[in-house]
Amino acid sequence: MAALTRLLRSAVTSGSTARISLSTLASEPKTGFPAGLAARLAPSPARKGREDRNVQWVFLGCPGVGKGTYASRLSQLLGVPHIATGDLVREELASSGPLSLKLAEIVNQGKLVSDEIIVELLTKRLSKGEEKGESGFILDGFPRTVRQAEIIDGVMDIDLVVNLKLREDVLLEKCLGRRICNQCGKNFNLASIDAKGQNGQPDMYMPPLLPPSQCMPKLITRADDTEEVVKARFRIYNDKSLPVEEFYRRQGKLLEFDLPGGIPESWPKLLQVLSLDEHHEDKQLAAA
Numbered sequence: 556m557a558a559l560t561r562l563l564r565s566a567v568t569s570g571s572t573a574r575i576s577l578s579t580l581a582s583e584p585k586t587g588f589p590a591g592l593a594a595r596l597a598p599s600p601a602r603k604g605r606e607d608r609n610v611q612w613v614f615l616g617c618p619g620v621g622k623g624t625y626a627s628r629l630s631q632l633l634g635v636p637h638i639a640t641g642d643l644v645r646e647e648l649a650s651s652g653p654l655s656l657k658l659a660e661i662v663n664q665g666k667l668v669s670d671e672i673i674v675e676l677l678t679k680r681l682s683k684g685e686e687k688g689e690s691g692f693i694l695d696g697f698p699r700t701v702r703q704a705e706i707i708d709g710v711m712d713i714d715l716v717v718n719l720k721l722r723e724d725v726l727l728e729k730c731l732g733r734r735i736c737n738q739c740g741k742n743f744n745l746a747s748i749d750a751k752g753q754n755g756q757p758d759m760y761m762p763p764l765l766p767p768s769q770c771m772p773k774l775i776t777r778a779d780d781t782e783e784v785v786k787a788r789f790r791i792y793n794d795k796s797l798p799v800e801e802f803y804r805r806q807g808k809l810l811e812f813d814l815p816g817g818i819p820e821s822w823p824k825l826l827q828v829l830s831l832d833e834h835h836e837d838k839q840l841a842a843a
């Protein structure tokens with residue numbers, strides 16, 4: 556992974572057009588790569604054969620679909636890091652300084668952070684992992700633009716892209732029900748979803764994911780989980796991130812997964828479509 560992080564870093568830092576400045580914080584429509592990004596993207600020596608490394612997967616899906624939940628469960632099962640670019644952005648936000656203030660403005664309006672900033676944050680995270688001997692990853696919330704997909708396509712092999720899908724009315728309820736414990740940092744969901752089936756689809760029931768009693772008084776809501784901002788994020792997803800689905804569909808890497816309900820129903824089905832159900836049973840037996 557060393558060569559990979561070097562290449563990603565050179566992709567974002569070379570050339571004045573790609574250098575990070577406050578003016579490049581927000582994502583702007585771009586045509587093609589800036590010269591600094593494109594020029595360095597030669598095939599990477601980090602493209603190890605699939606058998607020499609752990610899985611390199613991507614999770615796509617609208618805000619609130621559960622990318623974090625399922626990516627994190629799979630990362631534990633497969634022994635690979637779960638890297639969520641939203642978490643990396645929030646860590647940066649929690650630090651003080653002009654960058655964090657500007658980032659807060661972008662994130663709180665539901666807009667995307669610029670590709671340069673996101674690739675830089677991801678590169679830093681991959682370098683840290685590399686120092687600790689990490690191999691493989693499950694990326695959550697990246698890539699979110701075709702340009703981001705093209706950047707990683709130039710330097711690393713993505714084996715599989717899991718596209719999680721849910722009805723938009725359910726997604727909205729889930730986003731509005733999200734809570735984080737400001738002490739332990741875990742995510743919960745207070746929404747109790749009982750949605751009538753549409754277009755021949757069955758009814759959908761999702762129980763809330765309630766916190767333990769000690770977390771209850773410490774729950775906070777993300778500033779970007781208000782109805783207005785969530786709807787803006789859905790529009791941005793449809794505009795910027797749906798084309799990413801198409802990018803991977805054309806490469807034959809996209810696995811579409813319609814969530815049938817809450818975690819108890821969806822998790823075993825997801826393991827089944829990923830052919831991981833036996834792996835899961837083996838781990839449970841080993842743990843018994």
Ligand SMILES: Nc1ncnc2c1ncn2[C@@H]1O[C@H](COP(=O)(O)OP(=O)(O)O)[C@@H](O)[C@H]1O
Binds near residue numbers: 617618642670697
């Ligand atoms: N790959 C990315 N590209 C641009 N901005 C990103 C990316 N990942 C995260 N962000 C920023 O962080 C915010 C939170 O991301 P995330 O936690 O993944 O939220 P969501 O619940 O919308 O999937 C996004 O709205 C966006 O501002």
